[in-house]
Amino acid sequence: MKTFSYAKADDAETAVRDAHVSGAKYIAGGTNLLDLMKLQVETPEKLVDISRLPLGEIEEREDGGLTIGALVPNSDLAADPRVIAKYEVLSRALLAGASGQLRNKATTGGNLLQRTRCYYFYDTSTACNKREPGSGCSAIGGFNRVLAVLGTSEHCIATHPGDMPVAMRALDATIITLKADGDKRRIPIGDFYRLPGDTPQIETVLEAGELITHVELPAPPKGKQVYVKVRDRASYAFALVSIAGVVEVADGKIASAALAFGGLGPMPWRNPAVEAALVGQAPSDAVFAAAADALLADAKGYGSNDFKIPLARRVLIATLRDLTGE
């Protein structure tokens, strides 16, 4: 851990101005950032502690949706009766992540920004374009069991490790931010993350100092919701493949479908072609297979993660059966 300076933020406006000028990182739960700082994967000059800002509430809006403060702990969000009743996929995704202790500390805003668990990103002795742009990617040609098969580039094959953001992607969440100039910004989650391309160190569209203050969920979706997570041990492991699914069946046909995937790509993955293959169709194995084809058409394995491609296909088909079954 490099020496850093620390400021406690009393209000969001001051925090964003401070961070914009100083290049500080925000810290709330610190469940990911502190680990990375100890390893010197992250070496911020300054931390702005936002944990005391009044962003810890979950509020219902008139349109039926929820506004979630960025500091709401994962545990609280998972246990909120409105979330359990109307956004089951989100509650289940949260509970599939980390451990009870970590969920008590981890926050909604911070969890959106959790960094990859690529083995090489964590080891500063190895080349990693995400950690040290231009140094190369050790995961390509190395061990890459947990890494991505969709959306990769020759510069980076890291996965986004989260569960909560996958559910939020399926729920079409909107991320509300406060920018350094005091403006608020509404960013649909589909626009929030960036593909690695040749700048894998830039993971989101957030600008310097821009602070996530809230996440908005639209009114609850119709249909059945599930979160399926496949992993290497029964708990406390990152997803090999996960699926957040919301599917409505009406009159024997799929009326709507929202499917987001974890463990496969550098961001919570969603592909309109998957849903297009489903909507308007009567549920059948052939239709599900077509959806899987659409998802995996451009999938590329890197050796030890090749199995994710057939695994994702199997899990998607089984999940769709579950979502469209009685």
Next chain:
Amino acid sequence: MFGFGKGDTNSLTMNKAHPESLLDSSAQDVIGKPIDRIDGPKKVSGKATYAAEYALDNVAYGYLVRATVGAGKITKLDAETAKAMPGVIDVITDYATFLRNPQQGGETEAPTQGVEQVAYYGEIIAIVVAESYEAARDAALRLHVDYAPSEGRYDFQTHRNEAEKPSPQQIPPYHEQGDIEEGMKQAQHRIDVTYTTPSQNSAAMEPHASLAVWEDGALTLYGAYQMPASDKQQLAKSLGVSADKVRIVAAYVGGGFGSKLGIAPESVAAAIAAKRLGRPVKAVMARQQVFDATVRRSNTEQRMRLGADADGKLIAIGHETITSNLPGEDYFEPAGMATHFLYDGENRLITHDIVRLDWTLSGSMRAPGEAVGLIALEGAIDELAEEIGIDPIELRRRNEPEQDPEKKVPYSSRMLIPCLERGAERFGWAKRKPAGTDRRGDWLYGIGVASAARSNQLQKSAAKVSIDGQGKAHVETDMTDIGTGTYTILGQITAEILGLPIEDVIVHLGDTDAPPGAGSGGSWGAGSSGSSVYLACEALRGQIAKAMGVDEPSMTLKDGRVIADNRSVPLAELVGDGMEATGEIAPGRQEKTFNQASYGAHFAEVAVNVVTGEVRVKRMLGVFTAGRILNEKTARSQCLGGMTFGIGSALTEELVHDPRNGKVVNRDLGEYHVPVNADVPQLEVEFLHERDIQANPLHAKGLGEVGICGAAAAVGNAIYNATGVRVRDYPLTLDKLLDGLPVV
């Protein structure tokens, strides 16, 4: 008053059977009882002091520096920049003296030294010392080191054909008997398969830690070590000082599993730094460094050949293992260890070869040999039963030997078949269905069985027991308790023989100023150290009888009182200015004239998800025999831990080496997957009554490792029974099962 033989030494070499045990004739009735650990309250209240926790004045904090090439020579180490950082005291290295790698257990020589020529990625090459841990870590992580890299050997598959025969050593690497080829030819049923197991790490909860203090040319090292008596000699030789100038204190050790048998690099680094700076230096390994630079269990490739006649009697057993280790290191993973004696069969071939790789040292990890060897042997036995079409327990019954099939000596005690039969009854084995036929929703269910076996060993061990004026007993030995329950069982043995409440026995462990004990390893701790305590107490009984003026056999000791001759006298009134005796046990002819081992049977039920290939262990049962059980609770805990290890071996644990530089890739507990609570279902453990009069005066055999032996194979065999898919490359992760599962 005289001391009545104070200072007696009671020695015993196990050259003949020891049919009588004071543990049977004594009256306190505490031996075997499932009493709580006597050190438990200290541990849960933070009062048990571990190596890194000694609060000494003026401690400087060390952080170890690792090599970041797989092979090459260090050409420059930029100490000056680091030394200029705030709080940094010094950057210290001594290329010739620093340990290249840890030493193996029980060795009295120094480990391989010399780090300038880097032998593996992660080798410890220097230590940064600062006024705070954080400052030392910061400087160490930013230290710039230049290397002249050289070619290395990093990939097992690439070099497997260059495997070499190990040098002759304590465990013979080769055994050939009869003619395996001819036996296989004659066999009606044949299995010829290859199993592989990966490198593993013990991942003990407490990382390796040393706190070194020099005073008047003598070193005290507070360390996290399993065998202080030999560790002390290793450390002295590494540092070039005489052994009487080195004291090791390891009063509490947070798990070892073999990784702390010999000294590791942090000890010598701390000792050198402390000497140079003239102040105490603490060096605690980061978790990642434990993975990089301590001890791994070797990966193995094991060819198993079994040939049986029409009735299922084995006539050929072949177990050929290829392991890996660093150049110059003798240790090989003795995967064929239990194959030597578990089943009958005249034509036998058991071999071990080593591939030299520039990987982290391989050495002992819980049940070295059997833990991975029984994956192959017990998997192949399951395959043979399937091939013949008989029940796997029946196959084992038909191959139960009357004597050791190689050494042609009797078993001291052996209850393998009763363990299998009792387990079968309790587990519901009779309900097992044909492979791949028990589907419930998206899950396939199956059950599996495997034998457990682990050689029993006795090691030279000494202990001193004294009784003070209050009638309390004090046990002193440098034996360790690495979480196994040693404090408690030594207390129970003493309490039983001296007739004391357990509260009146105070046990002091892990200090080399005390008599040298066996240390914790190879499941020998309880039998060896326990016997030394037994012998000391036996001598004390003589002293007490003399003080009472009665014959020793006519005397009963109970609840702190001496009862004989129609008198009942408080022990405290007889001890005068104190009594003490030393006990010494040594192995003898009994381990050559008898085959001694602990046995058991593992049963596992698993469910395999037909969509994902995920495996969930639903329940497990282990039935074990290990002679006398000294404490049913700590014994059960040992077996639970072993079975949990087995689940990890079967399903999740794999230390991955990057084939480009040998680097350990998954070097933290997030990515090196030990089982978590959700992976471990209700585990049941049962002990069958047994006494072993050839083993030691306690009639107890080793128990710390038999719980892992065969556990993974039972899970693997259950997966086969569930799915009909036989995967032989461990761990059995879901990707390996997918191809064999039904189309979704």
